[in-house]
Amino acid sequence: MEPHIRSAFDKDLEGVQALVMKMGGLVEHALLRAAEALEKRDEALAEEIRQGDRAIDELEDLVNVECARIIALRAPTASDLRTVLTVMRIVASLERSGDYAKNLAKRSLVLAQMRPINGANGSIARMARSVVGLLKDSLDAYITRDLSLAQDVRNRDAEVDQMYNALFREFLTHMMEDPRNITACMHLHFIAKNIERVGDHATGIAEQVIYLVSGTAPADDRPKNDLTSLPISETNS
Amino acid sequence: MKDINIEERVVSDHKVKITARGVQVHYGTTHALKDVDVDILSGTVTAFIGPSGCGKSTFLRCLNRMNDTVSSARVSGSILLDGEDIYDKRVDPVQLRAKVGMVFQKPNPFPKSIYDNVAYGPKIHGLTRSKAELDAIVESSLKKAALWNEVKDRLAAPGTGLSGGQQQRLCIARAIATSPEVLLMDEPCSALDPIATAQVEELIDELRSQFSVVIVTHSMQQAARVSQRTAFFHLGHLVEYGETGQVFTTPKDPRTESYITGRIG
Numbered sequence: 414m415e416p417h418i419r420s421a422f423d424k425d426l427e428g429v430q431a432l433v434m435k436m437g438g439l440v441e442h443a444l445l446r447a448a449e450a451l452e453k454r455d456e457a458l459a460e461e462i463r464q465g466d467r468a469i470d471e472l473e474d475l476v477n478v479e480c481a482r483i484i485a486l487r488a489p490t491a492s493d494l495r496t497v498l499t500v501m502r503i504v505a506s507l508e509r510s511g512d513y514a515k516n517l518a519k520r521s522l523v524l525a526q527m528r529p530i531n532g533a534n535g536s537i538a539r540m541a542r543s544v545v546g547l548l549k550d551s552l553d554a555y556i557t558r559d560l561s562l563a564q565d566v567r568n569r570d571a572e573v574d575q576m577y578n579a580l581f582r583e584f585l586t587h588m589m590e591d592p593r594n595i596t597a598c599m600h601l602h603f604i605a606k607n608i609e610r611v612g613d614h615a616t617g618i619a620e621q622v623i624y625l626v627s628g629t630a631p632a633d634d635r636p637k638n639d640l641t642s643l644p645i646s647e648t649n650s
Numbered sequence: 651m652k653d654i655n656i657e658e659r660v661v662s663d664h665k666v667k668i669t670a671r672g673v674q675v676h677y678g679t680t681h682a683l684k685d686v687d688v689d690i691l692s693g694t695v696t697a698f699i700g701p702s703g704c705g706k707s708t709f710l711r712c713l714n715r716m717n718d719t720v721s722s723a724r725v726s727g728s729i730l731l732d733g734e735d736i737y738d739k740r741v742d743p744v745q746l747r748a749k750v751g752m753v754f755q756k757p758n759p760f761p762k763s764i765y766d767n768v769a770y771g772p773k774i775h776g777l778t779r780s781k782a783e784l785d786a787i788v789e790s791s792l793k794k795a796a797l798w799n800e801v802k803d804r805l806a807a808p809g810t811g812l813s814g815g816q817q818q819r820l821c822i823a824r825a826i827a828t829s830p831e832v833l834l835m836d837e838p839c840s841a842l843d844p845i846a847t848a849q850v851e852e853l854i855d856e857l858r859s860q861f862s863v864v865i866v867t868h869s870m871q872q873a874a875r876v877s878q879r880t881a882f883f884h885l886g887h888l889v890e891y892g893e894t895g896q897v898f899t900t901p902k903d904p905r906t907e908s909y910i911t912g913r914i915g
Contacts, residue, residue, distance in 0.1 A: 490898045
């Protein structure tokens with residue numbers, strides 16, 4: 414799109430979007446490293462991720478202040494208005510995702526004191542990498558205004574749901590095998606659920622891209638594969 | 651509990667007041683307005699926006715035949731007010747302008763008393779039979795223009811002695827004294843300070859229950875604030891016409907988008 418006559422307006426809009434991308438980078442990093450801390454039982458790394466969440470929260474505050482300024486001073490309309498609105502929603506999603514990374518790090522500290530569950534940490538790290546891929550693509554779609562990539566992210570969230578379903582069953586099995594696994598498995602299950610939630614946030618960001626580019630939110634239901642809220646008998650059939 | 655009507659700006663069920671079809675205006679060799687089709691609704695504020703020279707004022711002036719007074723102007727196409735062609739030979743432009751009133755950019759009260767400014771129109775159109783009737787029209791017009799309380803004790807004072815915002819409201823009172831059906835406003839707030847602007851905008855919103863209001867404004871924010879329908883003109887074309895919220899959030903035409911977001915002048 415051509416530049417504004419008032420170039421300061423362009424600078425303001427580019428500024429907040431740059432902050433979003435910076436925040437996205439921090440969240441992706443936190444998720445990957447938190448999963449790594451879990452996998453390697455690295456308590457120092459987990460502690461570092463916990464502390465790092467503050468920077469993500471501060472970025473969100475900064476973006477919200479900047480957006481309020483743009484709305485008050487520049488009265489954005491049309492695609493400019495959608496840019497500001499989507500920026501505000503995206504940073505809310507990123508902030509929440511950052512919280513999940515922090516929570517993952519916190520639980521990994523607890524889990525490091527317990528007997529490891531076979532294979533679980535590796536599966537969770539794989540799931541985290543997959544979700545970070547979604548998050549990264551949704552932000553790339555945002556900055557390049559790429560509708561087809563945004564659609565692709567929406568569709569790929571089903572894969573994350575599938576990984577979560579598999580983990581859910583795996584944890585059930587471990588808990589039924591040996592009740593001493595229950596505490597660890599409960600923590601691992603919350604971690605898996607939270608990572609799955611990050612996938613939902615990535616999908617939400619992709620939907621913001623669709624709204625930003627097209628002016629309307631996507632109407633069709635996206636594919637979902639989270640079956641764990643259904644009765645067990647149905648998920649096994 | 652009463653439901654809050656968030657769709658109060660929706661006026662799509664209102665009747666069409668003015669129908670314009672294929673309106674073209676030439677000033678000498680300049681083609682100022684090109685094939686404009688538009689339906690202006692009753693009980694609605696319609697804003698015309700667009701860069702200078704886009705044709706919005708030209709079109710506004712077609713609606714009460716003000717272009718008749720410009721010798722080089724040629725108007726073609728049809729403009730119907732309640733289904734009747736206002737360019738029909740049998741239509742008296744002076745009578746038409748009593749029905750389609752106009753308020754201009756700069757407040758231009760007559761060099762007469764406040765009372766006479768408002769009484770002038772009803773007098774020359776012979777709308778009243780007695781002094782008492784005229785008094786009543788002056789009072790109700792000044793009340794509708796939200797000026798009554800400020801001037802009721804000095805109706806004999808000259809209209810030119812009022813502040814700019816008061817003068818503009820006096821001009822609005824003068825325009826509505828002849829009970830028009832449509833009120834045309836050509837940048838009515840461009841000479842006013844923000845408070846006077848807010849008062850006039852509030853007034854415009856109140857007036858729309860009785861008149862169709864058509865306002866030309868250079869302030870897009872004003873268009874967004876006061877109107878229910880917005881028409882965007884560019885280079886003599888009516889580019890887009892729609893519900894104001896839609897035009898300002900999801901304009902259909904890329905030229906509208908560029909203009910309202912401040913990318914083209």
